[in-house]
Amino acid sequence: MGTSILLIGKPHSSKTVFLSQFYSKLQKNKSKLKLYKSVDDLSPISGAREALASGEEPQTTPSEKSVKFYLPIQVAEKQVDLKCPEYGGEQVLSIVENRELNKEWTASLQESNSWILFIRLNNVNKPLDISDVTYSEQHHKNEKGPVSETEYKISDQSFFIELLQILLHAKGTDYHKVNDKPKLTIVLTCWDEMNTEEKPYNVLQSKLPLLLNFLESNWDENYLNIVGLSAQGFSLTTPENKEKYQIEGPEEFGYLVLPDGAQTNDITELIEQALL
Amino acid sequence: MTGKCSNPECAAPISCHEGKEKHTECEFWMKSNSPQSKTKTAPKKEKKSDLPWTGDALTIDELPKVTYRNTPVIIGIIGNADAGKTTYLAMLFTLLLRGIKLKEFDFCGTKTINAWDELYQKLRVQQQGVTFPDPTPAQYIRLLHLAIRNQAKKLKDILISDASGEVFSIWSKNRNDENAENARWIYEHSNAFILFIDCDDLINRKALAKTDIVDMAQMLKHDLRNRPVIAVWSKSDKKEEVHPIIREKLQEELQELFENYKEIDISNFSSDDPDVLVHKNNITVLDWLLSRVFTMSKSEILFENDSTINDIFLNYKST
Numbered sequence: 001m002g003t004s005i006l007l008i009g010k011p012h013s014s015k016t017v018f019l020s021q022f023y024s025k026l027q028k029n030k031s032k033l034k035l036y037k038s039v040d041d042l043s044p045i046s047g048a049r050e051a052l053a054s055g056e057e058p059q060t061t062p063s064e065k066s067v068k069f070y071l072p073i074q075v076a077e078k079q080v081d082l083k084c085p086e087y088g089g090e091q092v093l094s095i096v097e098n099r100e101l102n103k104e105w106t107a108s109l110q111e112s113n114s115w116i117l118f119i120r121l122n123n124v125n126k127p128l129d130i131s132d133v134t135y136s137e138q139h140h141k142n143e144k145g146p147v148s149e150t151e152y153k154i155s156d157q158s159f160f161i162e163l164l165q166i167l168l169h170a171k172g173t174d175y176h177k178v179n180d181k182p183k184l185t186i187v188l189t190c191w192d193e194m195n196t197e198e199k200p201y202n203v204l205q206s207k208l209p210l211l212l213n214f215l216e217s218n219w220d221e222n223y224l225n226i227v228g229l230s231a232q233g234f235s236l237t238t239p240e241n242k243e244k245y246q247i248e249g250p251e252e253f254g255y256l257v258l259p260d261g262a263q264t265n266d267i268t269e270l271i272e273q274a275l276l
Numbered sequence: 277m278t279g280k281c282s283n284p285e286c287a288a289p290i291s292c293h294e295g296k297e298k299h300t301e302c303e304f305w306m307k308s309n310s311p312q313s314k315t316k317t318a319p320k321k322e323k324k325s326d327l328p329w330t331g332d333a334l335t336i337d338e339l340p341k342v343t344y345r346n347t348p349v350i351i352g353i354i355g356n357a358d359a360g361k362t363t364y365l366a367m368l369f370t371l372l373l374r375g376i377k378l379k380e381f382d383f384c385g386t387k388t389i390n391a392w393d394e395l396y397q398k399l400r401v402q403q404q405g406v407t408f409p410d411p412t413p414a415q416y417i418r419l420l421h422l423a424i425r426n427q428a429k430k431l432k433d434i435l436i437s438d439a440s441g442e443v444f445s446i447w448s449k450n451r452n453d454e455n456a457e458n459a460r461w462i463y464e465h466s467n468a469f470i471l472f473i474d475c476d477d478l479i480n481r482k483a484l485a486k487t488d489i490v491d492m493a494q495m496l497k498h499d500l501r502n503r504p505v506i507a508v509w510s511k512s513d514k515k516e517e518v519h520p521i522i523r524e525k526l527q528e529e530l531q532e533l534f535e536n537y538k539e540i541d542i543s544n545f546s547s548d549d550p551d552v553l554v555h556k557n558n559i560t561v562l563d564w565l566l567s568r569v570f571t572m573s574k575s576e577i578l579f580e581n582d583s584t585i586n587d588i589f590l591n592y593k594s595t
Binding site for chain 2 (some may be wrong): 098099100101154155157158161162165166169178205209210212213214216217218
């Protein structure tokens with residue numbers, strides 16, 4: 001059995017763009033890595049590849065679409081499968097909401113010792129809570145507070161904490177110990193949207209501090225990695241940016257922010273980051 | 277059936293404030309328990325899940341889900357209705373989510389994240405302002421869980437109780453009252469206590485409110501042994517409005533009662549950022565109790581001896 005890396009993320013966390021760009025780089029020899037065999041079914045990323053090649057933002061994957069996908073990658077002497085047990089991300093939501101893991105997920109979790117979790121921070125809500133000083137001011141002035149949805153939905157930090165607790169349970173790891181866990185790489189996606197110079201660790205700390213506490217108290221530091229990723233490099237809404245994609249090709253763009261803050265244009269380095 | 281009366285003074289379903297034999301026939305009860313309000317508490321879809329925890333608050337029967345791995349520290353929250361006990365829990369999780377940490381421990385998980393998160397969402401700023409948690413129903417006793425790791429990376433389970441204020445009022449008058457079961461359970465099993473002092477109540481009911489607190493404190497004292505107690509002055513943004521005589525007398529009386537004791541002011545409204553009453557003291561309550569509990573356990577072996585573990589399993593499984 002070869003090594004496998006699991007790619008986990010909610011819907012719209014940029015998995016499609018990443019895989020599509022990743023594949024293009026391998027194909028155009030823009031990476032140290034290669035495919036060890038051809039991919040059986042490229043259809044999950046074909047729409048995104050076409051869109052990017054014509055300088056368009058890819059359509060988001062319909063989240064109800066339950067598609068498995070994997071890339072067979074040759075890393076030096078090793079064969080590594082980058083696996084997406086379910087591509088749309090809807091099942092990831094369901095793991096927490098319905099508290100169920102299907103057989104596919106359970107098997108994938110058990111055989112993989114490297115997990116990549118995609119988190120798109122710009123999709124993460126930071127609602128005001130009562131401990132915000134601003135709230136008291138508004139409260140006293142009797143002004144309208146910010147609008148927020150009324151329907152109850154678990155907050156983002158709680159979601160990710162519970163997701164990881166459930167995944168660890170499925171893996172059968174012992175809560176008591178710190179070392180005995182798969183290597184976890186947290187990938188903060190759509191990094192370009194955040195306009196920040198900070199290190200990925202610091203960004204996670206400021207946006208999702210309790211999740212970070214949870215990660216640090218459960219994973220040994222050698223098994224935990226926090227990186228940033230902009231698979232697309234920049235938004236394709238302006239004509240100049242579209243043109244760059246149309247002329248130079250999508251594989252020329254995208255970057256990874258390593259834990260120390262350094263940027264690399266080879267997003268396929270994420271694989272080395274994720275491996276033990 | 278759980279529910280609460282529209283009259284906040286009323287302890288129904290334990291007993292009806294209007295003297296009705298069946299509380300369900302009382303107009304005040306019906307007001308807040310009409311069928312249409314049921315949509316709000318519509319039962320969740322029956323979910324079959326193989327996971328050994330649900331994310332919801334734990335009942336006493338469910339404690340083995342947590343206690344199998346080590347003997348938990350149970351923190352009992354004691355106080356009158358509307359003193360801010362549930363809101364304290366909501367604030368605690370709100371602060372953890374903001375990245376405020378316990379002094380000696382790191383957060384490493386919880387089996388009750390849905391319950392915590394629901395409480396947190398209550399304190400979120402909505403368009404109409406903040407809606408504080410509803411009064412906790414009388415028969416209700418639930419425990420919220422935190423798993424924490426000390427600096428030596430050793431895991432500890434903490435359970436914090438959330439029970440209605442009415443049962444403590446009943447218990448403080450007669451600890452053997454049949455309706456004070458939940459208060460007795462908390463009293464018997466907790467390793468440490470948070471005693472709530474409601475500044476609002478002291479402003480409004482003055483000496484009457486003070487007597488209630490002292491009664492409760494005395495009941496807390498009767499078989500306390502050396503378990504630590506922290507008195508929390510809730511809604512302390514108004515503490516200045518409590519008459520100084522009442523304030524001082526109460527402070528003196530409590531200090532005389534307890535040895536392993538501290539008091540602290542907390543509030544939910546910040547006037548500064550960071551605000552001592554809100555951001556710091558809400559966490560300090562837990563920090564202080566945990567530091568006391570863990571110093572004690574070294575010398576007195578209150579936890580981690582086999583008889584306690586067995587006892588917990590036996591006790592929790594029946595009821």
